Amino acid sequence: MNIKISTLFLIMVVLINYGFTAIRIQxxxxxxxxxDSDFKSIKNIDDYLYWECIYNPSIFSSSRSEQQIIAQLGDIKYSKYVKKTFSSVGFFSACGPGFCSYYIVAVKKDKSIKVINTPNDFRKFIGxxxxxxxxxxxxxxxxxxxxxxxxxxxxxxxxxxxxxxxxxxxxxxxxxxxxxxxxxxxxxxxxxxxxxxxx
Structure with a gap:
């Protein structure tokens, strides 16, 4: 008797879950x-020779060596143009104690350097x-x-x-x-x- 009740209970659970799944699919x-892997899917390269997105763990970071490149696109030979460019502020800014953020350093077609480190600039960058x-x-x-x-x-x-x-x-x-x-x-x-x- 207990086995039959347990079996019926399991069937009911399966049917209920199936019903919820069906609703979600419909x-x-x-x-x-x-x-952060989403940054690797940014397709914007038309206006740039190269760009890289950098994670800054803290506004107190004093050099690029304390930061991490999480995505890059374009001709890697232009990375030497941006390796010394540094920003202590950026978009996706989080709370303390580190106040981490992200920013992008890009090499434009004329080989000038552009830093994208505000929410508005980042939206324009994605295009x-x-x-x-x-x-x-x-x-x-x-x-x-x-x-x-x-x-x-x-x-x-x-x-x-x-x-x-x-x-x-x-x-x-x-x-x-x-x-x-x-x-x-x-x-x-x-x-x-x-x-x-x-x-």
């Missing part, structure tokens, strides 16, 4: 996360959205977080010329003490011109 949204990785970077650039916690996992779908993301709003980046409230589920769209809007 919704056309796919689970998604974002990390037209070519893939979902660039769209995710635009979302992060606006201060939103792609949580890796299963409860708050983000999802997305592509619709016409937009990438639409469902994620949780933990509050825009701030160095104020966090308010202990449940994050709100929000929907964000990124169009092909890198404009972002809440739906």
């Amino acid at each position: 919704d056309d949204y796919n689970p998604i996360t974002s990390d 037209k959205i070519d893939n979902v990785e660039e769209a995710k970077l635009i979302v992060r650039n606006a201060g939103y977080i792609f949580s890796i916690a299963p409860k708050y996992m983000a999802s997305y779908k592509q619709s016409a010329d937009k990438y639409i993301f469902k994620l949780h709003d933990f509050g825009l980046q701030s160095c104020l003490p966090p308010v202990q409230t449940e994050p709100k589920s929000i929907t964000i769209a990124v169009d092909e011109m890198a404009s972002i809007s809440r739906l």
